[in-house]
Amino acid sequence: MQNKRSLLFFLLISVFGVLAFVPREDGGIEKLLASFQRWTDTNPQEKVYLHMDKPYYALGDTIWFKAYVTVSARHQLSAQSQALYVELINEHDSLIQTLKLPVIAGLGMGDFTLDDELNEGNYRIRAYTQWMRNAGEDYFFDKTFAVGSPGGDEVQAKVNYQYEIAKEKSIVVAHLNYKDDAGKPISDKRIRYELILNNKVIYSKESETDISGNMVVNLANDAALQSGTGFLRTTVYTTDGRKVIRTFPVKAALSQSDLQFFPEGGTLVSNVTSRIAFKATGVDGAGIFIRGMVVDQLGTEVISFESHHAGMGSFLLKPEPGKQYKAKVVYKDNSTAEVSLPAAQPEGYVLAVYQLDNDSLLLRVTASAGLTKNPGSLGLIAQSGGEMIYASKLLTSKQINSVTLPKKSFPTGIAQFTLFDYKNEPISERIVFIRNQDQMKVKIKTAKKSYNSKEKVEVELESTDPTGKPVAGNFSVAVIDESKVPIEEQMESTIFSNILLTSDLKGYIEKPNYYFTADNDTINKALDNLMLT
Structure with a gap:
């Protein structure tokens, strides 16, 4: 799994390149801030969100969308770019x-027509401006959606992959499930399936669903499967004889579950208590449940842990000098593994951030005891979307330095806290998601709750700022029949989850809208684990 990195971190790295030409002298942090401001002024951070009319489509459909291009940490509509590039990409890239x-x-509109000669499968829409190319493709708008056969809505299919060992050989087990448009299992149905790798049919077989609509396909996890891009294509015949094809991508790098550990601030330091986050993923890249314990080199248990949402969790550890630590892990199927934790450095600093309540943040910089014997100066910077929120020098004459900041100083979204040494080199970084009551409030009303087919519907929309004062806005509305086009709210990519979260992070985010379905302790803890990993 690739560690997520914030776009804000990319901005600072770029500033460091500028600072390479700045003389090191007293007031170094002021020079860093000045260079940072010049860079952000000349390199605006644009983001794109496409509001699409449906969550998935059929061949022959037209994909309608409205584009919103925003800029800065306050997500205002951008006047910087006059052109937007939008690409339609198939599952073979x-x-x-x-x-x-x-x-x-900052606004645009467009559409794609899905020609009948295209294949079913998972497609992507990618959108970006020329300014966004400076940060790279990882920060483009990128949405994956399914395209099926016309009239094939009566067959709903999904797949989950698991990794197993059979007769001392690794296999990938595809668990397929089929339901009709009413959500009832398609049971006792003969289904033909084909494994296709690099556009070639490797083999074709038949199987039958059980009473729950389930079917299991075993794939040898060999070099052929891992050597290229492949997918599983299944064919179902409806009661009236029509052929419905469903395809499922097979990951090229199918392997055992992956577990990684991430110390808060980036580094473990001996004799300094640190929070360590972890992320456990299965063969399909989705988070999985694990439980386990941390032991030292003598096998003595130090602390136990278990994962929560999306295979993530965290625990506290105070590494002792000269000791090595590893995690003994138990997966849901009772298989086990051992994974070494990152080695602790003998000397260093640990940057930790705590959200104490709804109003304030606590920043704590802890130094190892040896570093306080020769006090120096550190720089601490907090920023969000290129907007500098806080900057200060810290003296290392004491082991713990704490700073309290009001949340209202930050816009809602990801904030980055970076600690610099006396040379203005970054030595620790932490990103945090901050919630504030700074969003527009929108109320929608209709004259009545239900309407007849083709009856005119008038919608009244009211938009206000957080204090209740009327505010102007630009909106788009997609109307769908949820009984025919069901959606799962947690899986959706909304303007909130995209602009405030995924557009600032590099890497796959599982169920991004989950973090915006409520504001409670469970979701906020899961969101902080996401920031830590």
Whole structure:
């Protein structure tokens, strides 16, 4: 698994390149801030969100979308870019079509037609401006969606992959499930399936669903499967004889579950208590449940732990000098593994951030005892989306330095806290998601609760700022029949989850909208674990 990195971190790295030409002298942090401000002024951080009319489509459909291009930590509509590039990409990463759309006051509109000659499968829409190319493709708008057969809505299918050992050989088990449009299992149904690798059919077989609509397919996890891009294609015949095809991508790097550990601030330091986050993923890249314990080199248990949402969790550890630590892990199927924790450094600093309540943040910098014998100066910077929120020098004459900051100083979204040494080199970094009551409030009302087919519906929309004062806005509305196009709210990519979360992070985020379905301790803890990993 690739560690997520914030786009804000990319901004600072770019500033360090500028600072390489700045003389090191007293007031170094002031020079860093000045260089940072010049860089952000000349390199605006744009983001793109596409509001699409449906969560998935059928061949022959037209994909309609409205584009929002924002800039800065306050997510205002951008006047910087006048053109938006939107690409339609198939599951083989082949470019199907590119649009260059005009952007007026941060807004644009467009559409793609899914030609009948295209194949079913998972497609992507990617969108970006020329300014966004400075940060790289990881920060483009990128959404994956399913495209099925016309009239094939009566067959709903999904797959989960598991890794197993059979006769001392590794296999990948595909657990397929089929339901009709009413949600009832398609049981006792003969289904043909094909394994296709690098556009070649490797083999074709038949199997039958059980009473729950389930079917199991075993794939040899050999060099052929891992050597290229592949997918599993299944064919179902409906009661009226029509053929419905469903395809499921097979990950090229199918392997055992992965577990990684991430010390808060980036480094473990001997005799300094640190929070260590972890992320456990299965063969399909999704989080999985684990439990386990940390032991030292003598096998003595130090602390136990277990994962929560999306295979993530965290625990506290105070590494002792000269000791090595590893995690003994038990997976849901009772298989076990041992994973070494990152080695602790003999000397160093640990940056920790705590959200004490709804109003304030506590920043704590802890130094190892040896570093306080020769006191020096550190720099601490807090920023969000290129907007500098806080900057200060810290003296290392004491082991713990604490700073309290009001949350209201930050916009809602990801904030980055970075600790610098006396040379203005970054030595520790922590990103935190901050919630504030700074969003527009929107109320929608209709004259009545239900309408007849083709009856005119008038919608009244009211938008206010957080204090209740009326505010102007630009909106888009997608209307769908949820009985025919069901959606899972946690899986969706909304303007909140995209602009405030995924657009600032590099790497796959599982169920991004989960973190915006409520504001409670469970979700906020899961969100902080996401920031730590």
